[in-house]
Amino acid sequence: MQGQAQQQAYDRGITIFSPDGRLYQVEYAREAVKRGTASIGIRTAGGVVLAVDKRIPSPLLEDSSVEKIHKADDHIGIASAGHVADARQLIDFARRQSQVNHLRYGEPIGVETLTKTVTDHIQQYTQVGGARPFGVALIVGGIENGEPRLFETDPSGTPYEWKALAVGADRGELQGFLEENYDEAADLDGGVSLALEALASVNDGSLLPNEVGLATVDAETERFVQLEDDEIETHLVENDLLDEGEDEDEEADE
Amino acid sequence: MQGQAQQQAYDRGITIFSPDGRLYQVEYAREAVKRGTASIGIRTAGGVVLAVDKRIPSPLLEDSSVEKIHKADDHIGIASAGHVADARQLIDFARRQSQVNHLRYGEPIGVETLTKTVTDHIQQYTQVGGARPFGVALIVGGIENGEPRLFETDPSGTPYEWKALAVGADRGELQGFLEENYDEAADLDGGVSLALEALASVNDGSLLPNEVGLATVDAETERFVQLEDDEIETHLVENDLLDEGEDEDEEADE
Amino acid sequence: MQGQAQQQAYDRGITIFSPDGRLYQVEYAREAVKRGTASIGIRTAGGVVLAVDKRIPSPLLEDSSVEKIHKADDHIGIASAGHVADARQLIDFARRQSQVNHLRYGEPIGVETLTKTVTDHIQQYTQVGGARPFGVALIVGGIENGEPRLFETDPSGTPYEWKALAVGADRGELQGFLEENYDEAADLDGGVSLALEALASVNDGSLLPNEVGLATVDAETERFVQLEDDEIETHLVENDLLDEGEDEDEEADE
């Protein structure tokens, strides 16, 4: 109880340091990220894979309504986890930065540059008063100088570069799965398989196409592509991850 | 009591994160939505239906005074539930955005674009200090590229796309009714029937014309139309939902 | 006590939501309205009637000093109840809006438009920090396109359209009286009679001319007219509501 009272003292008004040097509002924003469903990013030699859990709470909610994968630029995609409305703000910010770069320099923005512009924006909300931090983590993936790059932005405004990562619910379990099974030599299809296997691993071992969002940025084409349900289904079948029983019910509904 | 005290700590001043990553002011604003009477949106192949419970507390209050269905543009209607004065602000905002789109691009605004412009506006009130969130949920329905679209905006600023949904009082019961009875193949009339049946289901099985607000956006005409009391009565009779006894009394009054 | 402590937590600083979705500062502002003497509005086929209780606390206070009925435009009158100084601010705001309409569109402002401009203004004071809500309710009555219209603005910023209504002290009792005795077919004189009967009903059954404020907007002339004491006396005599004993004393004083 003592600890709790002390903790409460540091999370009101503006974001300030606790006696042990922590920023509680930032840590609470990280909890908001954990409350969101999982998102995964995987970097392969052939490009970047973004995969998200988009199971919906009601059959009447449109699958497409759960927007967790976004195109930031032709060559960059972003997956998010956490507070959805906050994610939209950052995605919009990222898109505007991409456009500004095109206008100003006549060339596409670098993945790292874009990520760091976003994290600097996020940091401001953790230091200057009058607003709360963003309750969202982004996975920014794309191609830069022909090389696949994969970054994370966290609520403190720190940029991280990853080979593969998971954010949101079950992060611990998923990251463990990725660490065990990641193969840097894999091609883009291998990345897709790993992403789906990871998501299935925390979902009774199988998935339905409409419960998953999947996008890739191919290192050769340098184009962000969001996969359709039938393409996802093909991938699930190939990886023996298709939730057969449920799927039929779903199809009957449509 | 401990939990309550803790909860109180996070809902004063500006909207900030609780230790478990929640935004209490946003959750309280959702309670304000539940305090409002129910509103329903249904998407059919033939168009979109908006229906609202507009029972009035006093016989001297004008039925038309309970404004819960609004025209945002020729092809888009909005139904609201929750804090009425807040709803008016968002409706005005939506109308201005529609006009701006006409002026700037010479064409009507998309239903999705309009919804997301509104939710981004709502989000700002949950992150930047000096104001409270909007205590209202909107159902935005219209035709986009010939296709009926139906969205919800919630107090967090998250946009959702639905086949059918209810907001406001009795949301749980109404949403359950919709999930059970929704038929994607239905035409506009079928949608109207489902909406009325849903509202009647939480109102002793019958309704009076002046207790209901009803509007449609036909996929062919792409025109928002608000139904008159006699049209509503016809629909109620057709669906065997007319509250006969009460209706006579009402007519005697007028 | 628990409830009270909780309640206190939500009414300081700016107007924010309570856990059950209420805005306490707005509800307290409604209490400020109840602390004001009663005002009544009645819509008849022949026009709109505004009547107010203007009993004064001291014989040396000028009757005219209790300004509860105001002319907003040639065709619109406003009665208020609640915090007098706040009412003046809103009346001034309404007058400026009427003038702006004349200047901008060359025609008188609609009753509904004026009401909603005022309620939007009121709403701002309930959402944005740094100020308290207005502690006043207005009854806005006038003629629009030849039709009598009667609106209420409440401290939340919600506009309501009424056939007849009472605000301020004894609202419950007065509204009950109006509901029982309202006759939509009545002419303007009938409306005046109903208003005076209602006020007398909470004042021992009789009234003095200088204790009442009375104004009408005739549907034909479309002109706001405030009645003089002798005209009010005539109405009181006709309706057998004149407080004879007291009246003589008063006349002796003057």
Add this chain to the structure above:
Amino acid sequence: MQGQAQQQAYDRGITIFSPDGRLYQVEYAREAVKRGTASIGIRTAGGVVLAVDKRIPSPLLEDSSVEKIHKADDHIGIASAGHVADARQLIDFARRQSQVNHLRYGEPIGVETLTKTVTDHIQQYTQVGGARPFGVALIVGGIENGEPRLFETDPSGTPYEWKALAVGADRGELQGFLEENYDEAADLDGGVSLALEALASVNDGSLLPNEVGLATVDAETERFVQLEDDEIETHLVENDLLDEGEDEDEEADE
């Protein structure tokens, strides 16, 4: 104690409503008015009388230093009670408004217009945060269209028109005296007599010239005139109110 604790909750920071619809900071400002010595205003057929208690705490303080009667314009005087420094601010504001009226319209400002401009200014300090209300009440007296007018501004920003009134210390007793003895038919001299009698009634029945401030605005000349000590003495002698014993001592001092 419970009530007191509750009360404390509503008077900090900005001026907000209490659960029963009151504005405590405004009520406390009214207490500040009561802490000031009394001021009286009387309207007669012949003009307006302003009279103030200006007894001084030290014989070394200059009588003229206690400025409680001020000239706002040639035809308008103002008496104040309460927080002296606040009064000066409002008097300055009133004078500027009078000058602005001269410049803008080429004619003197009306007494009612001036009063309401001042009360609107006062109201702002009770609604918008960042400042406290004015702790002062003003009596504004003057001639408008040949008619004497007498107004009060209170800390809430409400304007009242009076035949005769008292503000400040002993308001209850003084107002009672005025109600009992006010004669609307009296001329300006009768008004002066009544004012002095009232002040004497709460001061052991007699007054010293230098303990009283006295000013008139004659309905014919329409000129504000502040009376000298010898003129006041003449009035006191005529009304048999001169404090003979003390007066001699005072004269010895000078």
Add this chain to the structure above:
Amino acid sequence: MQGQAQQQAYDRGITIFSPDGRLYQVEYAREAVKRGTASIGIRTAGGVVLAVDKRIPSPLLEDSSVEKIHKADDHIGIASAGHVADARQLIDFARRQSQVNHLRYGEPIGVETLTKTVTDHIQQYTQVGGARPFGVALIVGGIENGEPRLFETDPSGTPYEWKALAVGADRGELQGFLEENYDEAADLDGGVSLALEALASVNDGSLLPNEVGLATVDAETERFVQLEDDEIETHLVENDLLDEGEDEDEEADE
């Protein structure tokens, strides 16, 4: 304890009214004045005298460092008591106002006008939030139209005109001494004698020249003159107030 807790509630953040109509921050600022050493002002027929206690806490501190008498304009001097740094702000403000008057009107500012400009400035710090009141009282003395004038500004922003007054430590005792011994017919030298006697009366009956600051504004020359230590010594000797024993020690030091 109850009273203390209540008191604490009204002195935080901005300056607001207590339930009994007091402004505690202003009253606390008056305490800051009492913490300063005494200053005296005396008006005589021949001019104005300002005298201050400037005993220094360390022999190494320069006497001249204790600046309690300031020249505001050629014909106006100001003595201060209380928070020294605050006094400097107000003195600077007064000097700027004097210069502005010279520039704008081509003539010296009146003593009363200057005082009231300063008190209006002080008042702002007691009403508008974001700053504390000034913890200083000023004695403003000078010649206006050939007449000596003597004013006080207190932390509330109220101007007082005095024949003679003391502010700061021992105010009660010193003011009593002045009331008993003040002689309006005295000339400037008589005023100097009275000031020194007063200061000596609270200092064991004698004074050292360097413990006293002394300035005059002669009614004829209309010039502010600050007296040198030897002139002060002459006055002390003439009035038999020189602290002989100590003085020698002091001289030995220098």
Add this chain to the structure above:
Amino acid sequence: MQGQAQQQAYDRGITIFSPDGRLYQVEYAREAVKRGTASIGIRTAGGVVLAVDKRIPSPLLEDSSVEKIHKADDHIGIASAGHVADARQLIDFARRQSQVNHLRYGEPIGVETLTKTVTDHIQQYTQVGGARPFGVALIVGGIENGEPRLFETDPSGTPYEWKALAVGADRGELQGFLEENYDEAADLDGGVSLALEALASVNDGSLLPNEVGLATVDAETERFVQLEDDEIETHLVENDLLDEGEDEDEEADE
């Protein structure tokens, strides 16, 4: 507990002094520095060495992602410890200042000038309200007029010049190691060796190349150079600090 409660009182809202003259928010920001991994700076006759502990929490996180050494200008490098997002803000600020200097004066900025510009910026965040202090310490190293210079900026905004220093985790132990082993006569290679030995001393005596960041600014070339992993490995081998066992595993992974 008493001390703790007292402490809590001084760390909310803005940064203010505690009764013993401390700024708790600044001290808490220093704790944030300690939470970061260690960074070391060493000044030798031959130039400046910056070395950082960059062990990563997950094998999937890119080594390069842990950015603790930054180039501020051609001749200046900066190592950081503490809150990463804050460090990025200060690094950006430093880079902009370097560019401004180039543009304004046509020459590279001095190491000391740059450091003090940064510390002045940091100080502002400890004195002016509305933001928290920076939770980061920087080591600024470079060549100025041919001389190696090494500075520290701490969260209070104080600049320190060092011969050698450590910040972040294990500062005490590392600084002790440096004090014992520092040799001012050493050349740049000697500085590199000392830095690696120090880092190894708190890491079981050995290091892996990818766990260390290393940069130098040679006094002759005046160029900031960040060392590659193989160069670091050479240094580790030369100093017999290479963690042989682990290294093989790592290489197998890649």
Add this chain to the structure above:
Amino acid sequence: MQGQAQQQAYDRGITIFSPDGRLYQVEYAREAVKRGTASIGIRTAGGVVLAVDKRIPSPLLEDSSVEKIHKADDHIGIASAGHVADARQLIDFARRQSQVNHLRYGEPIGVETLTKTVTDHIQQYTQVGGARPFGVALIVGGIENGEPRLFETDPSGTPYEWKALAVGADRGELQGFLEENYDEAADLDGGVSLALEALASVNDGSLLPNEVGLATVDAETERFVQLEDDEIETHLVENDLLDEGEDEDEEADE
């Protein structure tokens, strides 16, 4: 405990008066001054001496890094004690003011003028909200019209002129030493000796050259000169204050 709780109530948010007229934040800022090492200023007939204790906590910290004596202008030096980062702000402010004076008036700024410009700046931080006071005291010494002048600025913004003074740690002891041994007739060398003796008196009677900072402003040359370590050593030897044992060790290190 009661006193402590009361004290806490007055030191949060902005700087406001306590019931006894004190400004606690200013008093706490004075504590911050005491936490700094001592600084001494001595005025002699031949000029001004500034001496500071600059013992360093680590042998690796550069002596020159402890900047406690600063040149404000050619003829003015400033020594500081307290919060180092705050001191830098005020020194910068003082330098800018000196430059402005050169530009505006074509002549060097007076010592007193500079001091008072600085104290006025300091005062603002004690009255206007949104920032804390400066936690530093300055000793400003220089030549003005051929005369040595010596001033102190304290955290309240009060300027003091001194013959000799100490600020920071051991102020009481050092000031006592100065009062006992100060000789106004001493020349500049005598002033240097007194300063070193004073510092040695609180340091076991001896000093090391690098533990002391020493500067003079000669009354004839009117030039600020900071002494080198060997010059300081000469002075220490002459005054028999050199710490022989330690000095050798130190020299061995270098």
